[in-house]
Each structure stands twice: as structure tokens, then as C-alpha cells.
Amino acid sequence: MEILAFGVQADEKPLLEKAFRAEGPHEVRCLDVFLNEDTAPIATGYETVSTSVNCELGNHVLQTLTAGGTQMIAQRSTGFNNIDLKVAERLDLTVARVSYYSPHSVAEFAWTLGMAVNRNIVRASIRTRDFDFRLDGLMGRDMHGRTAGILGTGKIGEAFTRIAHGFGMNLLGWDVAENPACMELGMKYVPKQQLLAESDLVSLHVPLIPETRHLLDAAALRTMKDDAILVNSSRGGLVDTRALVAELREGRFTGVGLDVYEAEAGLFFLDKSLEVVDDDTLARLVTFPNVVVTSHQAYYTVDAVGQIIDTTVRNVLDYTAGRRSENVLVPAPAIT
Template identity: 80%
Template structure:
């Protein structure tokens, strides 16, 4: 059986091919699955997708009509998949429920330190042999307060790094993580966390309950000199409201690895194309904002785990087994 994998990055392709080589043939495509590319999947019982693929009702119907019976998503998030429609069409859907939390947590800290210490601005200057320090002053993280919204595996890993910096830890989640409590974390209401934190980092999944968790009122609750980091899902932040606060001169720094309208932009080369998204175009002009293209997970360790789990999900489907990764079981 040939597996058709959509949205495969160049660095990812050899890892996917090596993982599948003893089981199934795999053909990796750099194009993302959407209504225009869905017909390519015709005749493929199993396809694999990335988080920026479109698996809405129209695309799922096209897949089912072409003979696809299983979707193996190569991510933890699945907000891009209409699970209700998938179940109605008899499509099995599985995801990767766990991979290295350190990849995302470490990258979130890389963003935090980059905006706090003005690393990008400093690097740009020195390339022009401008070695002035004006405008590059940052702050020690030691002794300051960090607020972690979402204290699952990634949030816990982020908190452990913060603990190493010697920071005061505040947490917010529906359940308290004993490991975070052992680090000295205090769980508080979201409003208190935002008001008291020098650094706020988001590590919650995107669900209807968390959509725009950081909206206009939440942003106004934060300190004027706070640092805001999002390496989870773009939809957690009301970006237009964030731009309004940035225009008012607020926040020491903002580091975003995700964007709420990133589909059709991230993972693609748009350098020769006019960007029609005015909010994103404005966002990247602020000198205290750093935007990266959803790469927090992108380490050889994490991607290898993602690919290995994807292979196992396909093998489980073929054998009629069900694991914790299955979102819609085989009918």
C-alpha cells in the first residue's frame, strides 16, 4: 500500500521514508491538502497530513469519494479536522498524542530570550558593523515572575526551565500538575496570572473554550512591560487586539511561533508575493515582535517521534487495533 503524505518538509522527508520503508511505500508531497489538492489522493486508502492541511467537510468528502479510508495526522493538534464529518463518512482519523515536550518548551524560551535581549536587532546591526548598544537593554529573568497558561507536558517542561532561572512560578489550568507544584508553582486565576507576570507563555490546546483566550481585555490586564510568548496555537490570541496594544507602545516583547490565520502562509515561501493579510503585515513591523513559522516542534528528536507514531497509527489501522491516538475509530 502506498501512503500519500501531504505538507512534507524537506528535512522531514527522509525521516518519513526511513520510518515507513519496512512497512509501506510512502510518497511525500510538499503541497498541503485542501480542496484543490484533494483529488491527488484518489486511490490512496491512507493519507498523512500536517496541522496546516485543510480537512474540512468539503475536503473530507472529496477524500472519501476517492477511496481514502484513513487520515494519519502528523501533529498533536487536530483543530483543522472536522471529526463529525469524518465519522459520518466512515473515515478513521488518528493523531500523534505525544512527542518531545522539550522541543516546544525550549523554543518558547528561545523566543522569550530573543525578544527580551533584543537578539535579532543586535544581529542585524552587527551585520552592518553597527556595534552600538542603544535600544538593546534587556532584563534579568532571575527573580521575576513567569505565568504559564497550560501546565501539561510542554508547560511543565517550560516551567522547569523557568525554575532553573530562579523565577517565581504562576500557573493556570483546569487541573494542577503535581510536578509543577513540586517546583513551587502557585495556581491562580487567569486574570491574576496576567496581572502579576513579567513573562506569559501559552501552552494550552486550541478548543472552543480556549479560542482567543488572550483577547483585548486580557491583554489590557497584562503589565505594560510584559513579554508574551505563544508557541501553541495562533487562535489562542486575538491578533488584531494584540496589534492595537502594540501600537499603543505596550509590551517589552512578543514572540509568536503561531498565527491564527497561518494556513496558506506558514511553511510556504511568500517572499515574492504580496501579503494580503494586513494584520500579519503590521505585526511583523514592530521592532519588539518576533514571528517564526510554526517551527517550535521542529527538532530531529520530536519529528522522529512524530513520524514513528504516525507509522504505528497506520499499522494499527491495518491490523484493526485502536490506540489512544485514534480520534475517529475504524467503522
């Protein structure tokens, strides 16, 4: 069987092809285009398609896939908010994701963003390229002794917490369930409003579900310290970006590091440098000198991508063998 993979990055392609070749019976055709309403007809005749987080699998796309003979979707990410699972279940599509990959990749990158805005690394680098070696405007702060607020203390949040503990920071956490490993590091679980009000650095590590959309809305952002640092390496929809821009226009926040953006589909992972980007919110966001935006690359290490690919191959093999693993989303697992 040949699998059609959408949204494959150049670095990812040889790894994906090698992994499927190693398993023998299956091959993969890699496309750099993302799956959406325009590209869905390409999948006609492919029983299995593999998708990335910025593919769009709404009702129309899923209907098109089913009409073309697709029966299985192997998502190459942990997040699956881009897939309408109810429609997939109605169409009898099997949908699987990657339940786990290296949490250190995202946690380390989140700290990279936090320290980049704290120590003005991007501004300093641009200056020195022009042989401007002044220190004006580059003063940062020690993280030691300050307070880190972690919204979401699962595997990635725990890895982020361990790094914060290494810096010697006070630790505040918020989640639906307390993580004993984080508590052993000295984390105190508090209500979200208290965490936002007391933290010098806030990092988001929760999934995007209806209950967490705009977790940081205008009211929540106003609760944060004026000189706080905000980092989001999870999902763009967790932050109300327009409200964030409004706060930044008021001169608030020492820095904001974003690896995700709520309207990133159709932008991130693509070269738009020769086009006019008509997203006014994003255009305004990237103009602030204390904001660093990267294009959803926190997971992008050879270790994490390797795990994602290995799990994707295993999901396809399980499907063809009639096995069901913890990675299968449709039929949707019960939420406990």
C-alpha cells in the same frame, strides 16, 4: 499499500520515507503541497493519507477524500483543530494523531523566543551585520526573581516551568487541573486574570478548542503588565491578533514572541517572499521592532520529528491490523 503524505518538509521527507521502508509492507509518497479543497483530488485511489497541522480537512475536503477511496487519515501532529471530526465520523473515516512527542522541543523554543525579545537578539544581529556595534536600545532584563505565568501546565507547560525554575523565577500557573510536578517546583495556581496581571512573562501552552479560542482577547491583553513579555508557541487562535496589534500600537509590551498565527494556513511553511501578502494584520505585526515571528517551528527538532514519524507509522500499522490505540480520534474518545 502506498500512503500519500501532504505538507512534507524537505528535512522530513527522507526520515518519513526511511521509516515506512523499515516497516516493509508500506511505502509513502511525499508531497510538499498541503491538503485543501484544491489538492484533495490528488488523493484519489489512496486508502491512507497523512496530513500536517496546516492542512485543511473541513467538510468539502473530507467528502472529496471519501469519494476517492480514502479511509484513514494519519495526522502528523498532536493538534487536530484543522480536522472536522464530526464529519469524519459521519463518513466512517479513521483519524489518528500523534498524542505525544518531545515536550522539550516546544518548551525550549518558547524560551528561545522569550529571551530573543527580552535581549533584543534579532535587532542586535542585524546591527552587527552592518558593523553597527552600539548598545542603544538593546537593554534587557534579568529573568531571575521575576514572575513567569504559564497558561497550560501539561507536558510542554511543565517542561517550560522547569526551565523557568532554573532561571530562579516565581511561578504562576493556570489550568483546568493542577500539575503536581509543577507545584513541587513552587508553582502557585491562580485565576487567569491574576496570572496575567502579575506575570512579567506569559507563555501559552493550551490546546486550541472552542473554549480557548482567543483566550487572550482584548480584555485579557489589557490586563497584562505594560512591560510584560508574551510568548505563544501553541496555537495562533489562542490570541486575538488584531487586539494584540492594537496593544502594540499603544507601545505596550517589552516583547512578543510568536511561533504561531491564527491565519497561518496558506502562509506558514511556504515561500511567499516574491508575492504580495494580503494579510494586513500579519503585515503590521511583523513591523514592530519588539516582535519576533517564526513559522511554526517550535516542534522542529530531529528528536521530536523522529517521534512524530515513528508514531505516524505505528498508527498506519495499527489501522491495517485492525488495532485501535490512544492516538485514534475517530470515533472520538470521550472527554472526561
